Amino acid sequence: MTEFNDKADALAKKYGVKELGSWVIPSEHLGFNVFEAPSIEAVMKLFMEPVAMALSSFITCELKAVFSSEEMAKMMPKAK
Numbered sequence: 001m002t003e004f005n006d007k008a009d010a011l012a013k014k015y016g017v018k019e020l021g022s023w024v025i026p027s028e029h030l031g032f033n034v035f036e037a038p039s040i041e042a043v044m045k046l047f048m049e050p051v052a053m054a055l056s057s058f059i060t061c062e063l064k065a066v067f068s069s070e071e072m073a074k075m076m077p078k079a080k
Contacts, residue, residue, distance in 0.1 A: 004051050011049055015042040024059075031059045040065045 012019060020034040037043045043063055046052060055061070067075070 004055055007049075007051050011046055011052070015046045017042055017046050029058050029060060031061070 008019075015037070017035050017037040020036055021032075022034075023032045024030070035043050040063060047061065047063070
């Protein structure tokens, strides 16, 4: 994990990803991270880096794209 932490900023910059927050439930080996990124693919590429893949041996990771209410409103078709 230390190696990833040492390289995390450079890797995030490489993919245009910004970490907004990070939380861990140690007893469950479960981590939650919130990122701002140009796409979910950018986050996936970040976590497919070999140094990041090493984390998956002891932390569960799921990627989910979320949107603000304002972003969702723009994506919804206009009702006639």
